[in-house]
Amino acid sequence: MRKIRIGVLGSGKGSNFGAIAAAIDEGRLAAEVCVVISDVADAGILKLAQDRGILSHALPASRFRTKLEPEVEAELVRILREAQVEFVVLAGYMRMIKEPLLEAFSERILNIHPSLLPQFPGLHAWKQALEAGVPVTGCTVHWVDAGMDTGRIIAQREVAVFPGDTPESLHARIQVAEHTLYPEVLAGLAAE
Numbered sequence: 001m002r003k004i005r006i007g008v009l010g011s012g013k014g015s016n017f018g019a020i021a022a023a024i025d026e027g028r029l030a031a032e033v034c035v036v037i038s039d040v041a042d043a044g045i046l047k048l049a050q051d052r053g054i055l056s057h058a059l060p061a062s063r064f065r066t067k068l069e070p071e072v073e074a075e076l077v078r079i080l081r082e083a084q085v086e087f088v089v090l091a092g093y094m095r096m097i098k099e100p101l102l103e104a105f106s107e108r109i110l111n112i113h114p115s116l117l118p119q120f121p122g123l124h125a126w127k128q129a130l131e132a133g134v135p136v137t138g139c140t141v142h143w144v145d146a147g148m149d150t151g152r153i154i155a156q157r158e159v160a161v162f163p164g165d166t167p168e169s170l171h172a173r174i175q176v177a178e179h180t181l182y183p184e185v186l187a188g189l190a191a192e
């Protein structure tokens with residue numbers, strides 16, 4: 001079976017990347033992670049990639065908080081192209097995607113968000129869910145467009161909110177759902 005070539009972008013601990021890599025190892029996902037890139041030099045996701053012998057890159061520090069300088073994003077595109085990536089997988093990547101990347105990988109960038117979009121876009125979606133008092137939240141895999149968590153939804157998984165949940169306990173339960181949903185969505189793309 002053909003393997004899809006993916007590049008993973010993340011800013012944090014990389015548990016979604018770990019789940020994707022495990023799905024590949026276990027034969028549940030016909031994919032190859034060609035490169036892992038982070039905007040955070042000491043992010044756990046880079047260490048996980050290195051431990052697996054996967055090509056990894058740290059981008060230079062940015063003077064902006066929520067986006068990259070256009071020239072840094074152009075460099076990111078260059079790295080992804082050089083690695084012959086077909087799909088860009090955002091896994092806890094904390095910056096907005098701008099034109100250089102959006103144009104280069106149009107309709108080929110995915111994100112996972114810890115809520116049932118369009119509910120609770122933006123930061124700390126699990127806290128937003130707790131504060132809103134909803135009985136059910138979840139996670140969403142969607143295509144990335146220029147907006148904040150606004151792209152077309154591919155798949156969602158519900159997660160119950162329990163009385164007594166803390167932000168941490170709820171986020172942990174949402175992450176368990178993320179770790180099955182993201183590999184399943186990617187496997188669906190690989191089967192197309």
Ligand code: GRF
Pocket residue numbers: 010011012013014015016017091092093112113114175178
């Ligand atoms: C996930 O909860 C994801 O939904 C959000 O950022 C978190 C990343 O976690 N976008 P990890 O780095 O994959 O562990």
